[in-house]
Amino acid sequence: MRAFFGDIFGINGCCPKYIILTCSGKGPPIMNKFKWIVIFTAIACLLASTGVNAENAKGPDQAKINQPVPKTIKNMIFITVEGLSDEMIQSAYTPNINGLAASGVRTTAVGVLPANHEVLLASLLSGADPSVHRFTQPGQQMKIKLLPDIICSYGRSCVFISNIGTIPEGLFRQGGVRTYEVRSAKNEALISKAIDIFNQNQPFFLGVRLSGIEDKLLGSNNKAKVVEAVNDLDEQIGRLLTTLSAYGVFDESLIVLTGNNSGSELMVPVIMAGPGLKSAANLPPVKIIDIAPTAALLAGLQIAPESNGMVLWNALRSGTGFLEQNLLLKRIKDLSEEDARLITSIYSLGEEKRMMKVEKENVAREKAQIKKTIEGKEGQIRILKWEIKFLRLIEVVTIIAMGVGYMVEYFYLRKKFLMF
Structure with missing residues (x-):
């Protein structure tokens, strides 16, 4: 030491x-x-x-x-396009649509039946199947609240824009969503109206239904015209995105772009971009009813409890309160539960099919028995008819014979007693 x-x-x-x-x-x-x-x-x-x-x-x-502070959603933009498909997007020059997909997630969604834009729009905005919302044709009443109606209940403004005669009657019956109908069906006019309304009051929810690709082009083989129409569509969508950027809310807006099957296609393209979502991600196919629950979760809203859509956990960006593994596990859990429910439904449908087959066989057997009984009765009726005809014939013959006998007896007695 x-x-x-x-x-x-x-x-x-x-x-x-x-x-x-x-x-x-x-x-x-x-x-x-x-x-x-x-x-x-x-x-x-x-x-x-x-x-x-x-x-x-x-x-x-x-x-x-x-870590960067997560951004909150200030605006929610829903755009549905008639007749748009993944093939059209890939075949045309669409820098705005592809740029939106690069900043978010891209997938394909299974639509609903009946395959028309009214039912698809109701399912998209409610997050429920037609069997739940019961809106299968214009004029019917929605059985559950739409996402825009829920947003309005929080005191936020909601707007939906479409051309004249295409907003399904009875879809927005809650009264909170302001609807605008544009005389022109051109995409440029519809986007211009959307930009004007956004310039005025910047609604929290802005829904736009674009005419997209004309029906006459969808049924033709003129690919050049189709590509030109898709290019114009991309340009118009770019105008709306530019407006959001000009107001500095593009990065704080949840943007949803979907196709609309229009009775021809059950699978529609879906692009989602906004705070809380992954970037440049391609997801497996989803259901169109999964979009509203996912948007509601990102915006901190409570979707209608009757909704049977699922949150797209695998579309959420990790690091915002979630781990990537946990997000995937939650998605797998939801899909497993949905798979179990569908298997149960398949078994139930199989049992119902079996019971219907048994019932059909019973009905067929009863029908054959009834037919046999009817044929027997008809045979008896035919026999009785012949018996009646025979008795009538005997009656006629008897009357004729009696008449002839009376005449013979008359002439015989007259000749015998009167001698002339």
Whole structure:
């Protein structure tokens, strides 16, 4: 020990008493200098140790502070396009649509039956199958609330735009959603109206139904015209996206672009971009009713409890309160439950089919028995008819024979008794 301290202080030999005198300031002058060196070294080590411990203790919190703050959704834009398909997007020059997909997620959605734009729009905005919302044709009443109606209940403005005669009657019966009908069916006129309304009051929910591709082009083989129409559609969508960027809300807007099967296609393209969603992600096929629950979750809203759509957990960006693994597990869990429900439904339908087959066989057997009985009765009726005819014939013959007998008897008696 003495040799150790002696080597440190440059002194040959050192005793504990000497060290105590040195630390108290009563030692030699050279030792006073070393005393302060020891004190400062100890304080520095203590501060360094405290800093390391504090950094280790608050490491996760510090990591959270360094993470970018998640952006909240300020606007929700839903765009549905008549006749749009993935093949059309891929065959044309669509920088705006593809750019939107690059900043979000792209997938294909299974539509609903009956395959028309009224039913698809009702399912898209409600997150429910037609069997749940019961809106299968214009004039009927929705059985559950639409996502825009729920947004209106929070005191936020909602707008839906379409050309004249294409907003399904009875779809927006809650009264909170303001609807606008544009005389022209051109995409340019519809987007211009949407931009004008956004310039006026920036509604939280803005829904636009675009005419998309004309029916006469969909049924023709003129691919050049179809490509030209898709290019124009992309340009018009780009105008709306530019408006959002001009107001500085593009990165804070949830944008949903979908096709509309229009009675010809059951699968429609879907592009979603906005806060909380992944970027440049291609997802497996989903259902059109899954979009509203996902949008409601991202916006912090409560979807209608009757909705049977599922949240697209695999579309959410990790790091915003969720781990990627947990998101995938939740999606797998939902799909497994849905698969179990569908299997149960298949089994139920199979049992119903079997019961219907048995009932059909019973009905066929009863029908054959009834037919046999009817044929037997008809045979009896025919026999009775012949018996009646025969009896009538006998009656006629009897009457004729009696008449002839009366005549013969008359002439015989007249000749016998009157002698002429």
